[in-house]
Amino acid sequence: MHIEGNPMLSSISGIQNIDPELLTNLILLNSQSLSACSYPNICTYLSNGGNYTISGNSLGCQNVTDVLNACGLGNADFNSGIRYYPNPVARYLTLEEVDFDNAAIYNSLGQNLETFPKATDGHNYQIDMVNYEKGIYFLKIVQGTKVKVLKFLKS
Missing domain, CATH: 2.60.40.3080 (Immunoglobulin-like)
Structure with a gap:
């Protein structure tokens, strides 16, 4: 999936309908309003080692670390003791x-x-x-x- 250079795009909620097993490459680039990328199927794809390029988006989706933290797979400190x-x-x-x-x-x-x-x-x-x-x-x-x-x- 390739999303690039769409400054008005603020949501990719429709991605929830995509099976992560069918993704082969995830590219989320330079969509300055895009801040929510931690949908469960993206989390699954990234946690399974899928190929990605994530950069230039808004806070929460600026880079793969942002996304993994929001997925609960990174080093975020929110309720780290859950x-x-x-x-x-x-x-x-x-x-x-x-x-x-x-x-x-x-x-x-x-x-x-x-x-x-x-x-x-x-x-x-x-x-x-x-x-x-x-x-x-x-x-x-x-x-x-x-x-x-x-x-x-x-x-």
Whole structure:
């Protein structure tokens, strides 16, 4: 996928419909308004070692480090202590001592499958995965303006 030199482009949310297994090269260049590139399928593609060129976009999508941090795969410090288990999960995914404004589960195609309400008590939070098929999933956690994406497997 090649997106270059589109200064008015602020969103690539439609990318959520692209299977990361079908991407062969990701190029996101010089689109100064583009700031959100951490869609689950891009995260999957990058975490699997896909070829990329990411540069010249807005904060959050300026370079691969920005994108990996937003995906929760880099060295971002937002809730760096989030512990979640088991991984792979059979029935319940547990988040330990977590606070968030909202959270959502995405499949590997970037489709939002379920959204969860605010959790502010700092206690454990359990997500029932019984109705999910085996596969790779992402849990996107939002706290204020910060986003963390956790990758996990359903067995």
